[in-house]
Protein backbone atom coordinates (compact mmCIF):
# COMPACT_ATOMS: atom_id res chain seq x y z
CA UNK A 324 0.00 0.00 0.00
CA UNK A 325 1.31 3.46 -0.86
CA UNK A 326 2.20 5.58 2.15
CA UNK A 327 0.62 9.03 2.58
CA UNK A 328 4.06 10.54 1.88
CA UNK A 329 4.22 8.77 -1.49
CA UNK A 330 0.83 10.31 -2.35
CA UNK A 331 2.12 13.74 -1.46
CA UNK A 332 5.30 13.36 -3.48
CA UNK A 333 3.59 12.18 -6.66
CA UNK A 334 0.28 13.94 -6.91
CA UNK A 335 0.52 14.04 -10.72
CA UNK A 336 0.42 10.23 -10.90
CA UNK A 337 -2.96 10.00 -9.14
CA UNK A 338 -5.47 8.14 -11.28
CA UNK A 339 -8.46 10.12 -12.58
CA UNK A 340 -11.69 10.17 -10.61
CA UNK A 341 -13.92 7.17 -11.34
CA UNK A 342 -17.10 8.18 -13.17
CA UNK A 343 -20.41 8.11 -11.29
CA UNK A 344 -22.07 4.71 -11.30
CA UNK A 345 -24.45 3.99 -14.19
CA UNK A 346 -27.75 3.42 -12.47
CA UNK A 347 -30.29 1.44 -14.40
CA UNK A 348 -33.04 -0.63 -12.96
CA UNK A 349 -34.09 -4.01 -14.22
CA UNK A 350 -37.22 -4.35 -12.15
CA UNK A 351 -40.84 -3.67 -12.99
CA UNK A 352 -40.13 0.05 -13.49
CA UNK A 353 -37.49 -0.42 -16.19
CA UNK A 354 -39.99 -0.39 -19.08
CA UNK A 355 -40.47 2.92 -20.82
CA UNK A 356 -44.28 3.19 -21.09
CA UNK A 357 -43.89 4.74 -24.56
CA UNK A 358 -41.59 2.12 -26.01
CA UNK A 359 -44.34 -0.17 -27.21
CA UNK A 360 -47.21 2.13 -28.14
CA UNK A 361 -48.08 3.30 -31.64
CA UNK A 362 -48.57 6.87 -32.81
CA UNK A 363 -52.33 6.27 -33.17
CA UNK A 364 -52.50 4.91 -29.66
CA UNK A 365 -50.68 7.99 -28.36
CA UNK A 366 -53.12 10.37 -30.09
CA UNK A 367 -56.06 8.29 -28.89
CA UNK A 368 -54.95 9.06 -25.34
CA UNK A 369 -55.68 12.79 -25.69
CA UNK A 370 -59.49 12.65 -25.12
CA UNK A 371 -58.91 10.51 -22.02
CA UNK A 372 -56.36 13.01 -20.74
CA UNK A 373 -58.75 15.89 -21.39
CA UNK A 374 -61.43 14.04 -19.42
CA UNK A 375 -59.02 13.48 -16.53
CA UNK A 376 -57.97 17.15 -16.55
CA UNK A 377 -61.65 18.18 -16.63
CA UNK A 378 -62.44 15.90 -13.69
CA UNK A 379 -59.53 17.23 -11.63
CA UNK A 380 -60.50 20.81 -12.48
CA UNK A 381 -64.17 20.12 -11.65
CA UNK A 382 -63.20 18.76 -8.25
CA UNK A 383 -61.04 21.83 -7.64
CA UNK A 384 -63.41 24.67 -8.61
CA UNK A 385 -66.78 23.95 -10.27
CA UNK A 386 -67.71 27.58 -10.81
CA UNK A 387 -64.43 28.37 -12.53
CA UNK A 388 -64.90 25.35 -14.80
CA UNK A 389 -68.43 26.50 -15.66
CA UNK A 390 -67.08 29.96 -16.42
CA UNK A 391 -64.35 28.42 -18.57
CA UNK A 392 -66.87 26.36 -20.57
CA UNK A 393 -69.18 29.36 -20.99
CA UNK A 394 -66.26 31.34 -22.36
CA UNK A 395 -65.50 28.57 -24.87
CA UNK A 396 -69.05 28.70 -26.20
CA UNK A 397 -68.87 32.50 -26.51
CA UNK A 398 -65.50 32.17 -28.31
CA UNK A 399 -67.04 29.81 -30.86
CA UNK A 400 -70.17 31.86 -31.41
CA UNK A 401 -68.24 35.13 -31.74
CA UNK A 402 -65.82 33.55 -34.25
CA UNK A 403 -68.75 32.38 -36.41
CA UNK A 404 -70.54 35.73 -36.17
CA UNK A 405 -67.32 37.57 -36.95
CA UNK A 406 -66.72 35.64 -40.17
CA UNK A 407 -70.31 35.82 -41.34
CA UNK A 408 -70.43 39.57 -40.68
CA UNK A 409 -67.06 39.95 -42.46
CA UNK A 410 -68.53 38.23 -45.53
CA UNK A 411 -71.48 40.61 -45.42
CA UNK A 412 -69.28 43.66 -45.00
CA UNK A 413 -67.11 42.50 -47.93
CA UNK A 414 -70.17 42.20 -50.18
CA UNK A 415 -70.93 45.88 -49.54
CA UNK A 416 -67.33 47.15 -49.58
CA UNK A 417 -66.50 45.40 -52.88
CA UNK A 418 -69.74 46.34 -54.69
CA UNK A 419 -69.58 48.84 -57.61
CA UNK A 420 -71.48 51.66 -55.86
CA UNK A 421 -70.04 55.01 -54.68
CA UNK A 422 -67.46 54.75 -51.89
CA UNK A 423 -69.67 56.60 -49.34
CA UNK A 424 -72.61 54.30 -50.16
CA UNK A 425 -70.45 51.19 -49.87
CA UNK A 426 -69.12 52.22 -46.46
CA UNK A 427 -72.56 53.24 -45.28
CA UNK A 428 -74.15 49.92 -46.19
CA UNK A 429 -71.16 47.99 -44.72
CA UNK A 430 -71.40 49.86 -41.39
CA UNK A 431 -73.92 47.58 -39.57
CA UNK A 432 -71.92 44.49 -40.55
CA UNK A 433 -68.67 46.21 -39.50
CA UNK A 434 -70.23 47.07 -36.13
CA UNK A 435 -71.19 43.41 -35.68
CA UNK A 436 -67.58 42.45 -36.59
CA UNK A 437 -66.26 44.85 -33.92
CA UNK A 438 -68.76 43.58 -31.36
CA UNK A 439 -68.01 39.91 -32.08
CA UNK A 440 -64.24 40.59 -31.87
CA UNK A 441 -64.72 42.40 -28.55
CA UNK A 442 -66.87 39.56 -27.25
CA UNK A 443 -64.25 37.01 -28.32
CA UNK A 444 -61.47 38.96 -26.59
CA UNK A 445 -63.57 39.44 -23.46
CA UNK A 446 -64.32 35.71 -23.33
CA UNK A 447 -60.62 34.92 -23.75
CA UNK A 448 -59.74 37.22 -20.82
CA UNK A 449 -62.42 35.67 -18.63
CA UNK A 450 -61.23 32.18 -19.60
CA UNK A 451 -57.71 33.15 -18.53
CA UNK A 452 -59.09 34.40 -15.20
CA UNK A 453 -60.96 31.10 -14.69
CA UNK A 454 -57.82 29.12 -15.57
CA UNK A 455 -55.84 31.11 -13.00
CA UNK A 456 -58.42 30.32 -10.36
CA UNK A 457 -58.12 26.59 -11.00
CA UNK A 458 -54.41 26.04 -11.65
CA UNK A 459 -52.78 26.96 -8.31
CA UNK A 460 -55.24 24.90 -6.29
CA UNK A 461 -55.05 22.00 -8.71
CA UNK A 462 -51.25 22.01 -8.43
CA UNK A 463 -51.50 22.16 -4.64
CA UNK A 464 -54.00 19.29 -4.61
CA UNK A 465 -51.84 17.04 -6.79
CA UNK A 466 -48.65 18.00 -4.99
CA UNK A 467 -50.20 17.35 -1.59
CA UNK A 468 -51.67 14.06 -2.83
CA UNK A 469 -48.18 13.00 -3.89
CA UNK A 470 -46.57 13.97 -0.56
CA UNK A 471 -49.36 12.25 1.37
CA UNK A 472 -49.14 9.12 -0.77
CA UNK A 473 -45.40 8.84 -0.06
CA UNK A 474 -45.92 9.47 3.68
CA UNK A 475 -48.54 6.72 3.83
CA UNK A 476 -46.71 3.88 2.09
CA UNK A 477 -45.42 0.98 4.15
CA UNK A 478 -41.87 1.93 5.18
CA UNK A 479 -40.60 -1.19 3.39
CA UNK A 480 -41.50 0.45 0.03
CA UNK A 481 -38.53 2.83 0.33
CA UNK A 482 -36.20 -0.12 -0.06
CA UNK A 483 -37.85 -1.27 -3.32
CA UNK A 484 -35.62 -0.67 -6.36
CA UNK A 485 -36.83 2.22 -8.48
CA UNK A 486 -39.36 3.56 -5.97
CA UNK A 487 -37.55 6.86 -5.54
CA UNK A 488 -37.02 7.25 -9.31
CA UNK A 489 -40.73 6.76 -9.93
CA UNK A 490 -41.34 9.41 -7.33
CA UNK A 491 -38.97 11.75 -9.18
CA UNK A 492 -40.85 11.02 -12.44
CA UNK A 493 -44.16 11.69 -10.70
CA UNK A 494 -42.88 15.09 -9.51
CA UNK A 495 -42.72 16.06 -13.19
CA UNK A 496 -46.47 15.35 -13.42
CA UNK A 497 -47.04 17.81 -10.57
CA UNK A 498 -44.95 20.44 -12.37
CA UNK A 499 -47.00 19.91 -15.55
CA UNK A 500 -50.23 20.63 -13.69
CA UNK A 501 -49.11 24.27 -13.72
CA UNK A 502 -49.63 24.47 -17.50
CA UNK A 503 -52.16 21.68 -17.89
CA UNK A 504 -55.37 23.74 -17.63
CA UNK A 505 -54.01 26.54 -19.80
CA UNK A 506 -53.01 23.99 -22.47
CA UNK A 507 -56.34 22.15 -22.31
CA UNK A 508 -58.24 25.42 -22.42
CA UNK A 509 -56.09 26.63 -25.35
CA UNK A 510 -56.78 23.37 -27.18
CA UNK A 511 -60.52 23.55 -26.59
CA UNK A 512 -60.88 27.17 -27.68
CA UNK A 513 -58.68 26.57 -30.74
CA UNK A 514 -60.79 23.53 -31.66
CA UNK A 515 -63.97 25.59 -31.42
CA UNK A 516 -62.52 28.44 -33.45
CA UNK A 517 -61.18 25.97 -35.99
CA UNK A 518 -64.54 24.28 -36.37
CA UNK A 519 -66.48 27.52 -36.80
CA UNK A 520 -63.95 29.10 -39.15
CA UNK A 521 -63.57 25.82 -41.03
CA UNK A 522 -67.35 25.54 -41.29
CA UNK A 523 -67.61 29.02 -42.77
CA UNK A 524 -64.75 28.25 -45.12
CA UNK A 525 -66.26 25.01 -46.37
CA UNK A 526 -69.49 26.89 -47.08
CA UNK A 527 -67.48 29.37 -49.17
CA UNK A 528 -65.65 26.62 -51.04
CA UNK A 529 -65.54 23.01 -50.07
CA UNK A 530 -62.05 22.40 -51.50
CA UNK A 531 -60.36 24.82 -49.07
CA UNK A 532 -60.84 22.88 -45.87
CA UNK A 533 -59.04 19.62 -46.72
CA UNK A 534 -56.16 21.65 -48.14
CA UNK A 535 -55.88 23.61 -44.90
CA UNK A 536 -56.00 20.46 -42.79
CA UNK A 537 -53.22 19.00 -44.92
CA UNK A 538 -51.23 22.22 -44.45
CA UNK A 539 -51.32 21.94 -40.67
CA UNK A 540 -51.45 18.19 -40.10
CA UNK A 541 -47.69 17.61 -40.66
CA UNK A 542 -46.94 20.20 -37.97
CA UNK A 543 -49.29 18.30 -35.63
CA UNK A 544 -47.61 14.98 -36.31
CA UNK A 545 -44.21 16.65 -35.94
CA UNK A 546 -45.15 18.22 -32.57
CA UNK A 547 -46.43 14.93 -31.17
CA UNK A 548 -43.34 13.05 -32.39
CA UNK A 549 -41.09 15.73 -30.85
CA UNK A 550 -42.99 15.42 -27.56
CA UNK A 551 -42.36 11.68 -27.74
CA UNK A 552 -38.61 12.19 -28.26
CA UNK A 553 -38.51 14.70 -25.37
CA UNK A 554 -40.28 12.25 -23.12
CA UNK A 555 -37.93 9.41 -24.08
CA UNK A 556 -34.96 11.61 -23.17
CA UNK A 557 -36.64 12.63 -19.94
CA UNK A 558 -37.30 8.96 -19.17
CA UNK A 559 -33.70 7.94 -19.87
CA UNK A 560 -32.48 10.72 -17.57
CA UNK A 561 -34.79 10.02 -14.62
CA UNK A 562 -32.33 7.96 -12.56
CA UNK A 563 -29.37 10.30 -13.14
CA UNK A 564 -31.47 13.38 -12.47
CA UNK A 565 -32.75 11.87 -9.25
CA UNK A 566 -29.23 11.04 -8.02
CA UNK A 567 -27.97 14.44 -9.14
CA UNK A 568 -30.75 16.20 -7.20
CA UNK A 569 -29.88 14.29 -4.05
CA UNK A 570 -26.13 14.81 -4.52
CA UNK A 571 -26.70 18.51 -4.98
CA UNK A 572 -28.21 18.67 -1.50
CA UNK A 573 -25.52 16.46 0.05
CA UNK A 574 -22.74 18.50 -1.54
CA UNK A 575 -24.12 21.93 -0.70
CA UNK A 576 -25.87 21.55 2.66
CA UNK A 577 -23.95 23.13 5.52
CA UNK A 578 -24.68 19.95 7.52
CA UNK A 579 -21.89 18.13 5.71
CA UNK A 580 -19.87 21.23 4.87
CA UNK A 581 -17.08 20.42 7.36
CA UNK A 582 -16.64 16.89 6.05
CA UNK A 583 -16.67 18.01 2.43
CA UNK A 584 -13.97 20.60 3.03
CA UNK A 585 -11.70 18.89 5.55
CA UNK A 586 -11.71 15.63 3.56
CA UNK A 587 -10.97 17.47 0.28
CA UNK A 588 -14.15 16.18 -1.30
CA UNK A 589 -15.03 19.38 -3.17
CA UNK A 590 -13.16 18.52 -6.39
CA UNK A 591 -14.60 15.05 -6.55
CA UNK A 592 -18.13 16.20 -5.78
CA UNK A 593 -18.08 18.96 -8.41
CA UNK A 594 -16.56 16.52 -10.92
CA UNK A 595 -19.26 14.02 -10.01
CA UNK A 596 -22.03 16.56 -10.34
CA UNK A 597 -20.72 17.78 -13.68
CA UNK A 598 -20.24 14.21 -14.94
CA UNK A 599 -23.88 13.38 -14.15
CA UNK A 600 -25.07 16.60 -15.78
CA UNK A 601 -22.90 15.87 -18.86
CA UNK A 602 -24.42 12.41 -19.08
CA UNK A 603 -27.93 13.88 -19.07
CA UNK A 604 -26.87 16.50 -21.64
CA UNK A 605 -25.35 13.83 -23.90
CA UNK A 606 -28.67 11.99 -24.00
CA UNK A 607 -30.53 15.23 -24.66
CA UNK A 608 -28.10 16.26 -27.42
CA UNK A 609 -28.23 12.80 -28.99
CA UNK A 610 -31.98 13.35 -29.48
CA UNK A 611 -31.49 16.77 -31.15
CA UNK A 612 -30.86 15.44 -34.73
CA UNK A 613 -34.07 13.40 -34.49
CA UNK A 614 -36.11 16.44 -33.49
CA UNK A 615 -34.43 18.46 -36.27
CA UNK A 616 -35.36 15.81 -38.85
CA UNK A 617 -38.94 15.70 -37.58
CA UNK A 618 -39.20 19.49 -37.64
CA UNK A 619 -37.71 19.87 -41.15
CA UNK A 620 -39.87 17.15 -42.70
CA UNK A 621 -43.08 18.40 -41.08
CA UNK A 622 -42.33 22.02 -42.12
CA UNK A 623 -41.61 20.88 -45.69
CA UNK A 624 -44.86 18.92 -45.98
CA UNK A 625 -46.87 21.66 -44.24
CA UNK A 626 -45.32 24.38 -46.45
CA UNK A 627 -46.17 22.43 -49.60
CA UNK A 628 -49.86 22.17 -48.71
CA UNK A 629 -49.98 25.80 -47.53
CA UNK A 630 -48.70 26.99 -50.91
CA UNK A 631 -51.31 24.71 -52.50
CA UNK A 632 -54.05 26.32 -50.35
CA UNK A 633 -53.17 29.90 -51.29
CA UNK A 634 -52.64 28.80 -54.91
CA UNK A 635 -56.10 27.22 -54.97
CA UNK A 636 -57.67 30.38 -53.56
CA UNK A 637 -55.88 32.57 -56.13
CA UNK A 638 -56.91 30.18 -58.92
CA UNK A 639 -60.58 30.20 -57.79
CA UNK A 640 -60.64 34.04 -57.72
CA UNK A 641 -58.63 34.49 -60.95
CA UNK A 642 -60.83 32.11 -62.93
CA UNK A 643 -64.01 33.74 -61.59
CA UNK A 644 -65.15 30.56 -59.84
CA UNK A 645 -65.73 32.64 -56.70
CA UNK A 646 -66.43 36.34 -56.70
CA UNK A 647 -64.02 38.85 -55.13
CA UNK A 648 -66.07 39.42 -51.96
CA UNK A 649 -66.16 35.70 -51.22
CA UNK A 650 -62.42 35.44 -51.95
CA UNK A 651 -61.72 38.29 -49.50
CA UNK A 652 -63.77 36.56 -46.80
CA UNK A 653 -62.02 33.30 -47.63
CA UNK A 654 -58.66 35.02 -46.96
CA UNK A 655 -59.87 35.96 -43.45
CA UNK A 656 -61.36 32.47 -42.92
CA UNK A 657 -58.15 30.79 -44.11
CA UNK A 658 -56.08 32.97 -41.73
CA UNK A 659 -58.44 32.26 -38.82
CA UNK A 660 -58.59 28.53 -39.52
CA UNK A 661 -54.82 28.41 -39.98
CA UNK A 662 -54.07 30.16 -36.70
CA UNK A 663 -56.70 28.05 -34.89
CA UNK A 664 -55.31 24.86 -36.43
CA UNK A 665 -51.76 25.86 -35.45
CA UNK A 666 -52.97 26.48 -31.91
CA UNK A 667 -54.74 23.11 -31.91
CA UNK A 668 -51.46 21.52 -32.92
CA UNK A 669 -49.35 23.36 -30.34
CA UNK A 670 -51.81 22.84 -27.47
CA UNK A 671 -52.69 19.30 -28.58
CA UNK A 672 -49.01 18.35 -28.49
CA UNK A 673 -48.65 20.05 -25.10
CA UNK A 674 -51.66 18.15 -23.73
CA UNK A 675 -50.22 14.94 -25.14
CA UNK A 676 -46.85 15.77 -23.58
CA UNK A 677 -48.55 16.49 -20.26
CA UNK A 678 -50.43 13.21 -20.52
CA UNK A 679 -47.14 11.31 -20.52
CA UNK A 680 -46.04 12.90 -17.26
CA UNK A 681 -49.52 12.65 -15.77
CA UNK A 682 -49.40 8.98 -16.67
CA UNK A 683 -46.19 8.64 -14.65
CA UNK A 684 -47.75 10.55 -11.78
CA UNK A 685 -50.90 8.45 -11.82
CA UNK A 686 -48.88 5.23 -12.06
CA UNK A 687 -46.82 6.29 -9.04
CA UNK A 688 -49.91 7.33 -7.07
CA UNK A 689 -51.55 3.97 -7.88
CA UNK A 690 -48.39 2.14 -6.89
CA UNK A 691 -48.10 4.17 -3.67
CA UNK A 692 -51.78 3.50 -2.90
CA UNK A 693 -51.17 -0.22 -3.41
CA UNK A 694 -48.21 0.01 -1.03
CA UNK A 695 -50.12 2.05 1.55
CA UNK A 696 -50.54 0.51 4.93
CA UNK A 697 -53.64 -1.72 4.95
CA UNK A 698 -53.21 -4.02 7.87
CA UNK A 699 -56.59 -4.36 9.46
CA UNK A 700 -58.98 -2.47 11.68
CA UNK A 701 -58.01 -3.89 15.05
CA UNK A 702 -56.94 -1.35 17.63
CA UNK A 703 -54.15 -1.85 20.12
CA UNK A 704 -55.22 -0.53 23.48
CA UNK A 705 -53.01 1.08 26.11
CA UNK A 706 -51.33 0.22 28.38
CA UNK A 707 -49.05 -2.16 26.54
CA UNK A 708 -48.63 -5.05 28.96
CA UNK A 709 -46.85 -7.51 26.71
CA UNK A 710 -45.05 -7.59 23.37
CA UNK A 711 -44.42 -11.05 22.00
CA UNK A 712 -42.20 -11.77 19.00
CA UNK A 713 -42.52 -15.23 17.46
CA UNK A 714 -39.90 -16.55 15.06
CA UNK A 715 -39.78 -13.35 12.98
CA UNK A 716 -37.84 -13.23 9.73
CA UNK A 717 -37.29 -10.08 7.66
CA UNK A 718 -35.30 -9.72 4.44
CA UNK A 719 -34.86 -6.34 2.72
CA UNK A 720 -35.99 -6.34 -0.93
CA UNK A 721 -33.16 -7.48 -3.18
CA UNK A 722 -30.97 -8.71 -0.31
CA UNK A 723 -29.77 -12.30 -0.34
CA UNK A 724 -29.90 -12.89 3.43
CA UNK A 725 -32.50 -11.94 6.01
CA UNK A 726 -31.53 -9.05 8.29
CA UNK A 727 -33.52 -10.69 11.10
CA UNK A 728 -33.70 -14.44 10.99
CA UNK A 729 -35.96 -16.37 13.34
CA UNK A 730 -36.02 -14.16 16.46
CA UNK A 731 -38.39 -14.85 19.37
CA UNK A 732 -38.77 -12.62 22.44
CA UNK A 733 -41.29 -11.67 25.09
CA UNK A 734 -41.28 -8.23 26.74
CA UNK A 735 -43.48 -7.16 29.64
CA UNK A 736 -44.43 -3.76 31.00
CA UNK A 737 -41.79 -2.42 33.36
CA UNK A 738 -38.93 -4.30 31.66
CA UNK A 739 -35.88 -2.82 30.01
CA UNK A 740 -34.43 -4.84 27.13
CA UNK A 741 -30.95 -4.11 25.78
CA UNK A 742 -30.04 -5.25 22.27
CA UNK A 743 -26.32 -5.46 21.47
CA UNK A 744 -24.28 -6.92 18.64
CA UNK A 745 -21.89 -6.11 15.82
CA UNK A 746 -22.70 -3.58 13.09
CA UNK A 747 -25.21 -4.98 10.64
CA UNK A 748 -26.30 -7.78 12.98
CA UNK A 749 -29.95 -6.72 12.68
CA UNK A 750 -30.56 -4.68 15.85
CA UNK A 751 -32.27 -1.68 14.22
CA UNK A 752 -34.25 -3.96 11.91
CA UNK A 753 -35.52 -5.88 14.94
CA UNK A 754 -36.68 -2.61 16.55
CA UNK A 755 -38.55 -1.77 13.30
CA UNK A 756 -40.31 -5.13 13.54
CA UNK A 757 -41.12 -4.62 17.22
CA UNK A 758 -42.73 -1.23 16.49
CA UNK A 759 -44.59 -2.51 13.44
CA UNK A 760 -42.71 -0.14 11.10
CA UNK A 761 -41.95 -3.28 9.09
CA UNK A 762 -44.12 -6.38 9.10
CA UNK A 763 -42.17 -9.64 9.22
CA UNK A 764 -41.96 -11.87 6.12
CA UNK A 765 -42.45 -14.83 8.45
CA UNK A 766 -43.48 -15.08 12.08
CA UNK A 767 -45.61 -12.65 14.08
CA UNK A 768 -45.37 -9.73 16.49
CA UNK A 769 -48.18 -9.45 19.08
CA UNK A 770 -48.99 -6.43 21.23
CA UNK A 771 -51.30 -7.36 24.11
CA UNK A 772 -52.19 -10.44 22.06
CA UNK A 773 -53.04 -8.46 18.87
CA UNK A 774 -51.11 -9.42 15.75
CA UNK A 775 -49.53 -6.21 14.37
CA UNK A 776 -50.28 -7.44 10.84
CA UNK A 777 -53.98 -7.01 11.64
CA UNK A 778 -53.79 -3.83 13.70
CA UNK A 779 -54.35 -0.27 12.55
CA UNK A 780 -50.78 1.12 12.67
CA UNK A 781 -52.00 4.49 13.96
CA UNK A 782 -53.21 2.81 17.16
CA UNK A 783 -49.85 1.05 17.47
CA UNK A 784 -47.74 4.16 16.91
CA UNK A 785 -49.88 6.17 19.31
CA UNK A 786 -48.04 4.13 21.95
CA UNK A 787 -44.46 4.33 20.69
CA UNK A 788 -41.63 6.77 21.23
CA UNK A 789 -38.52 6.27 19.11
CA UNK A 790 -35.08 7.83 19.13
CA UNK A 791 -33.59 6.46 15.90
CA UNK A 792 -29.87 6.34 15.19
CA UNK A 793 -30.26 9.02 12.53
CA UNK A 794 -32.92 11.40 13.75
CA UNK A 795 -34.45 14.43 12.09
CA UNK A 796 -33.27 17.93 12.94
CA UNK A 797 -36.44 19.76 11.93
CA UNK A 798 -35.99 23.36 10.78
CA UNK A 799 -38.65 24.47 13.26
CA UNK A 800 -38.81 26.06 16.71
CA UNK A 801 -37.36 24.09 19.60
CA UNK A 802 -40.83 23.57 21.09
CA UNK A 803 -42.11 22.07 17.81
CA UNK A 804 -39.01 19.90 17.59
CA UNK A 805 -40.11 18.33 20.85
CA UNK A 806 -43.88 18.27 20.36
CA UNK A 807 -44.03 17.64 16.61
CA UNK A 808 -47.17 15.76 15.67
CA UNK A 809 -48.44 15.56 19.25
CA UNK A 810 -51.59 17.00 20.75
CA UNK A 811 -50.95 20.57 21.89
CA UNK A 812 -51.36 21.54 25.53
CA UNK A 813 -52.12 25.03 26.76
CA UNK A 814 -48.98 25.30 28.84
CA UNK A 815 -45.36 24.28 28.39
CA UNK A 816 -45.21 22.17 31.55
CA UNK A 817 -45.00 18.78 29.75
CA UNK A 818 -42.45 20.22 27.30
CA UNK A 819 -40.21 21.36 30.18
CA UNK A 820 -40.57 17.93 31.79
CA UNK A 821 -39.30 16.32 28.59
CA UNK A 822 -36.53 18.94 28.40
CA UNK A 823 -35.45 18.14 31.97
CA UNK A 824 -35.62 14.41 31.37
CA UNK A 825 -33.05 14.75 28.57
CA UNK A 826 -30.89 17.21 30.55
CA UNK A 827 -31.57 20.01 28.08
CA UNK A 828 -32.79 22.79 30.43
CA UNK A 829 -29.51 24.69 30.63
CA UNK A 830 -29.21 24.72 26.83
CA UNK A 831 -32.79 25.95 26.38
CA UNK A 832 -32.34 28.72 28.93
CA UNK A 833 -29.22 29.91 27.09
CA UNK A 834 -31.04 30.13 23.75
CA UNK A 835 -32.12 33.65 22.69
CA UNK A 836 -35.85 32.85 22.70
CA UNK A 837 -35.97 29.71 24.88
CA UNK A 838 -38.47 27.18 23.55
CA UNK A 839 -39.44 29.64 20.82
CA UNK A 840 -35.96 29.65 19.31
CA UNK A 841 -35.94 28.69 15.67
CA UNK A 842 -33.49 25.85 15.00
CA UNK A 843 -32.99 26.57 11.32
CA UNK A 844 -29.93 28.75 11.22
CA UNK A 845 -28.99 27.77 7.64
CA UNK A 846 -32.42 28.28 6.16
CA UNK A 847 -34.49 30.79 8.06
CA UNK A 848 -32.19 31.88 10.87
CA UNK A 849 -32.29 31.25 14.61
CA UNK A 850 -29.81 29.18 16.56
CA UNK A 851 -27.81 26.05 15.87
CA UNK A 852 -27.31 23.25 18.38
CA UNK A 853 -24.35 20.92 18.80
CA UNK A 854 -24.61 17.24 17.88
CA UNK A 855 -25.10 16.13 21.50
CA UNK A 856 -27.66 18.89 22.13
CA UNK A 857 -29.63 17.75 19.08
CA UNK A 858 -29.53 14.21 20.41
CA UNK A 859 -31.02 15.45 23.68
CA UNK A 860 -33.78 17.13 21.66
CA UNK A 861 -34.46 13.76 19.96
CA UNK A 862 -34.65 12.09 23.39
CA UNK A 863 -37.00 14.84 24.67
CA UNK A 864 -39.21 14.25 21.62
CA UNK A 865 -39.61 10.55 22.42
CA UNK A 866 -40.04 11.13 26.18
CA UNK A 867 -42.63 13.91 25.67
CA UNK A 868 -44.95 11.26 24.20
CA UNK A 869 -44.85 9.25 27.47
CA UNK A 870 -44.98 6.15 25.28
CA UNK A 871 -45.97 2.61 26.23
CA UNK A 872 -42.99 1.39 24.20
CA UNK A 873 -39.84 3.52 24.34
CA UNK A 874 -37.11 2.58 21.86
CA UNK A 875 -33.73 4.23 22.00
CA UNK A 876 -31.29 3.29 19.23
CA UNK A 877 -27.84 4.55 20.30
CA UNK A 878 -29.49 7.50 22.09
CA UNK A 879 -26.35 8.89 23.71
CA UNK A 880 -23.67 8.29 21.07
CA UNK A 881 -22.94 12.04 20.81
CA UNK A 882 -23.44 12.97 24.47
CA UNK A 883 -20.83 13.80 27.08
CA UNK A 884 -20.52 11.28 29.96
CA UNK A 885 -22.64 13.42 32.29
CA UNK A 886 -25.42 13.64 29.72
CA UNK A 887 -25.23 9.94 28.95
CA UNK A 888 -25.38 9.05 32.65
CA UNK A 889 -28.34 11.37 33.17
CA UNK A 890 -30.32 9.93 30.24
CA UNK A 891 -29.78 6.32 31.36
CA UNK A 892 -30.78 7.22 34.93
CA UNK A 893 -33.89 8.84 33.54
CA UNK A 894 -34.70 5.77 31.40
CA UNK A 895 -34.42 3.62 34.51
CA UNK A 896 -36.53 5.92 36.66
CA UNK A 897 -39.48 5.95 34.23
CA UNK A 898 -39.20 2.31 33.18
CA UNK A 899 -41.96 0.97 35.47
CA UNK A 900 -44.77 2.35 33.30
CA UNK A 901 -43.57 1.07 29.96
CA UNK A 902 -41.57 -1.38 27.94
CA UNK A 903 -38.14 0.07 27.18
CA UNK A 904 -35.69 -1.11 24.52
CA UNK A 905 -32.16 0.25 24.29
CA UNK A 906 -29.84 -0.54 21.39
CA UNK A 907 -26.26 0.27 22.29
CA UNK A 908 -22.63 -0.51 21.56
CA UNK A 909 -21.57 0.80 25.01
CA UNK A 910 -22.01 -2.42 26.88
CA UNK A 911 -21.60 -0.76 30.30
CA UNK A 912 -24.93 0.94 29.66
CA UNK A 913 -26.71 -2.41 29.50
CA UNK A 914 -26.36 -2.72 33.28
CA UNK A 915 -29.73 -0.99 33.63
CA UNK A 916 -31.42 -3.69 31.50
CA UNK A 917 -33.50 -6.53 32.92
CA UNK A 918 -32.66 -8.61 29.91
CA UNK A 919 -29.92 -8.40 27.28
CA UNK A 920 -29.95 -10.05 23.86
CA UNK A 921 -26.84 -10.39 21.71
CA UNK A 922 -27.45 -10.49 17.94
CA UNK A 923 -25.23 -11.98 15.24
CA UNK A 924 -26.23 -12.26 11.58
CA UNK A 925 -29.87 -11.57 12.39
CA UNK A 926 -30.15 -14.17 15.14
CA UNK A 927 -30.07 -14.02 18.93
CA UNK A 928 -26.96 -15.93 19.90
CA UNK A 929 -26.83 -15.10 23.61
CA UNK A 930 -29.18 -13.66 26.17
CA UNK A 931 -29.46 -13.08 29.88
CA UNK A 932 -28.71 -10.47 32.53
CA UNK A 933 -25.52 -8.40 32.60
CA UNK A 934 -23.72 -10.30 35.37
CA UNK A 935 -24.36 -13.68 33.77
CA UNK A 936 -23.28 -12.59 30.28
CA UNK A 937 -20.07 -11.00 31.60
CA UNK A 938 -19.00 -14.38 32.91
CA UNK A 939 -20.47 -16.54 30.14
CA UNK A 940 -17.34 -16.37 27.99
CA UNK A 941 -19.36 -15.58 24.85
CA UNK A 942 -19.55 -12.66 22.42
CA UNK A 943 -20.84 -10.25 25.08
CA UNK A 944 -17.90 -10.96 27.38
CA UNK A 945 -15.47 -10.68 24.45
CA UNK A 946 -16.88 -7.31 23.27
CA UNK A 947 -16.88 -5.95 26.83
CA UNK A 948 -13.29 -7.05 27.28
CA UNK A 949 -12.26 -5.33 24.04
CA UNK A 950 -13.99 -2.08 25.05
CA UNK A 951 -12.19 -2.12 28.42
CA UNK A 952 -8.78 -2.73 26.82
CA UNK A 953 -8.93 0.49 24.77
Ligand SMILES: Nc1ncnc2c1ncn2[C@@H]1O[C@H](COP(=O)(O)OP(=O)(O)OP(=O)(O)O)[C@@H](O)[C@H]1O
Nearest residue numbers: 482719722726744745746747748749750751752753
Ligand atom coordinates in the same frame (compact mmCIF):
# COMPACT_ATOMS: atom_id res chain seq x y z
N1 LIG B 1 -32.96 -0.08 4.07
C1 LIG B 1 -32.22 -1.17 3.90
N2 LIG B 1 -32.19 -1.79 2.71
C2 LIG B 1 -31.46 -2.90 2.53
N3 LIG B 1 -30.70 -3.46 3.48
C3 LIG B 1 -30.68 -2.89 4.68
C4 LIG B 1 -31.43 -1.70 4.97
N4 LIG B 1 -31.22 -1.35 6.25
C5 LIG B 1 -30.37 -2.28 6.75
N5 LIG B 1 -30.05 -3.19 5.82
C6 LIG B 1 -29.18 -4.37 5.99
O1 LIG B 1 -29.73 -5.17 7.01
C7 LIG B 1 -28.72 -5.65 7.87
C8 LIG B 1 -29.04 -5.29 9.31
O2 LIG B 1 -29.03 -3.87 9.42
P1 LIG B 1 -29.39 -3.15 10.78
O3 LIG B 1 -29.44 -1.69 10.51
O4 LIG B 1 -30.56 -3.79 11.38
O5 LIG B 1 -28.10 -3.50 11.64
P2 LIG B 1 -27.67 -2.96 13.08
O6 LIG B 1 -27.36 -4.17 13.90
O7 LIG B 1 -28.64 -2.01 13.63
O8 LIG B 1 -26.32 -2.23 12.70
P3 LIG B 1 -25.57 -1.00 13.41
O9 LIG B 1 -24.97 -1.49 14.68
O10 LIG B 1 -24.51 -0.67 12.44
O11 LIG B 1 -26.57 0.06 13.58
C9 LIG B 1 -27.41 -5.09 7.36
O12 LIG B 1 -26.75 -6.09 6.63
C10 LIG B 1 -27.81 -3.97 6.43
O13 LIG B 1 -26.95 -3.90 5.34
